[in-house]
Amino acid sequence: MTLSMYEASAPCFVSMLRSLDSILGKAQAHAAAKKIEPSVLLTARLFPDMFTFVRQVQIASDHAKGAVGRLAGVELPKYEDNEQTFEEVRARVAKTIAFIESVKAGQINGSEDREITLKVGGKDMTFKGLPYLVSFALPNFYFHLVTAYNILRHNGVEIGKRDYLAMPGNKT
Amino acid sequence: MTLSMYEASAPCFVSMLRSLDSILGKAQAHAAAKKIEPSVLLTARLFPDMFTFVRQVQIASDHAKGAVGRLAGVELPKYEDNEQTFEEVRARVAKTIAFIESVKAGQINGSEDREITLKVGGKDMTFKGLPYLVSFALPNFYFHLVTAYNILRHNGVEIGKRDYLAMPGNKT
Numbered sequence: 001m002t003l004s005m006y007e008a009s010a011p012c013f014v015s016m017l018r019s020l021d022s023i024l025g026k027a028q029a030h031a032a033a034k035k036i037e038p039s040v041l042l043t044a045r046l047f048p049d050m051f052t053f054v055r056q057v058q059i060a061s062d063h064a065k066g067a068v069g070r071l072a073g074v075e076l077p078k079y080e081d082n083e084q085t086f087e088e089v090r091a092r093v094a095k096t097i098a099f100i101e102s103v104k105a106g107q108i109n110g111s112e113d114r115e116i117t118l119k120v121g122g123k124d125m126t127f128k129g130l131p132y133l134v135s136f137a138l139p140n141f142y143f144h145l146v147t148a149y150n151i152l153r154h155n156g157v158e159i160g161k162r163d164y165l166a167m168p169g170n171k172t
Numbered sequence: 173m174t175l176s177m178y179e180a181s182a183p184c185f186v187s188m189l190r191s192l193d194s195i196l197g198k199a200q201a202h203a204a205a206k207k208i209e210p211s212v213l214l215t216a217r218l219f220p221d222m223f224t225f226v227r228q229v230q231i232a233s234d235h236a237k238g239a240v241g242r243l244a245g246v247e248l249p250k251y252e253d254n255e256q257t258f259e260e261v262r263a264r265v266a267k268t269i270a271f272i273e274s275v276k277a278g279q280i281n282g283s284e285d286r287e288i289t290l291k292v293g294g295k296d297m298t299f300k301g302l303p304y305l306v307s308f309a310l311p312n313f314y315f316h317l318v319t320a321y322n323i324l325r326h327n328g329v330e331i332g333k334r335d336y337l338a339m340p341g342n343k344t
Contacts, residue, residue: 001284001302005175012306046218046326112173130173134184139337142314149315150322154218165311 005071005112006105009133013064014100016145019166020057021093023149023159028086030157038086044151051144053151055081057089060144061096067137068100070116071129072107177243177284178277181305185236186272188317191338192229193265195321195331200258202329210258216323228320229261232313233268239309240272242288243301244279 001007031038043052051059058081069076077099083089111129118125127136149164173179203210215224223231230253241248249271255261283301290297299308321336 001300003175003177003180003284003302003306007302008175008180008306012311015307016311046322047328050325112175128173130175130179134175134180135187136337138310139184139188139314140333142311143318143321143333143336146315146318147322150218150319153222154326156219161312161315164315165308 004105004109005129005133006108009071009108009137010068010100010103010105012138013068013141014097015166016141016164017061017064017093017097017100019164020060020145020148021090021097022166023152023157023163024057024086024090024093026159026163027152027157028090031086039084041152041155041157042084042086042089044155046147046151046154050147053148054083054089056144056148056151057092058083060141060148061092063137063141063144065096065099066118067133067141068103068108070118071111071114071133072103073111073114074103074107176277176281177301177305178280181243181280181309182240182272182275182277184310185240185313186269187338188313188336189233189236189265189269189272191336192232192317192320193262193269194338195324195329195335196229196258196262196265198331198335199324199329200262203258211256213324213327213329214256214258214261216327218319218323218326222319223316225320225323226255226261228316228323229264230255232316232320233264235309235313235316237268237271238290239305239313240275240280242290243283243286243305244275245283245286246275246279 027041028038030036031041042054045052061079065076077095079092083092114129116127116129116132149159153159199213200210202208203213214226217224233251237248251264255264286301288299288301288304321331325331
């Protein structure tokens, strides 16, 4: 097996998004069992000027689909960012996974030097494919994914690293 | 430029660890300015059964040095995990960076199929180099790095995504 732009991107995003879906399922069950209004968890933040849980998931989804679509040179699906329930958030994760899985390895491989331009903080930024993936898309994806996890964990949802990583792991 | 095991590991860890050092500097300055006992931040957690800030940094450091050392097939430096001050935590980050920078690209490249065995949750787990890096070491590293960031952010330290990513970015 050789490391390729595909191996370093699509399957990793899909695996982590599947974990996120399982974590969302646990949060949904926790809210039902504890009679917590789901919107309390969905709009929770770790600090007043941080994004809500739902926004963290939306941005993680955007970085995953953005990376795969841009590296492959295909049009990115547009999502409305209007999710308000666990069902809608899980549907967002599911369609992100479906989009990533629609892209084939051959479309992504060889994209190391592909020129990629995107808006960051309102300004156009141009990257080559390789630094875009390893120094921008992956750190951003993990940033919002882990922050989403931490918001739930901080609110008492019983999840642990084995939900995040889907393999035997230590507690957080 | 071609994606290689080196490009996907060592420079990414170093870049994120440099950001972590800068975040640690801001936390240290924040504690001094607000007359907060540094140990309050260093031992903070997001939930009672989660690890403290210092432990999150130690584990992020371990995953970074572990990945680079194991992929290169060199002996891992042992750290005592006894950091108790900002100075000591920053020294831990600095020696992790120095170790990673002591490893050359040629030692890591070609390690896709290298067999790597490590203890996970008390049990031996064996990986090939490629899945070890992209499906274990990187997600674990980011998990503890972002959780460390979130602990500080939750405690009011004025940091943002541009500190984490060291490039223009949006707020968290």
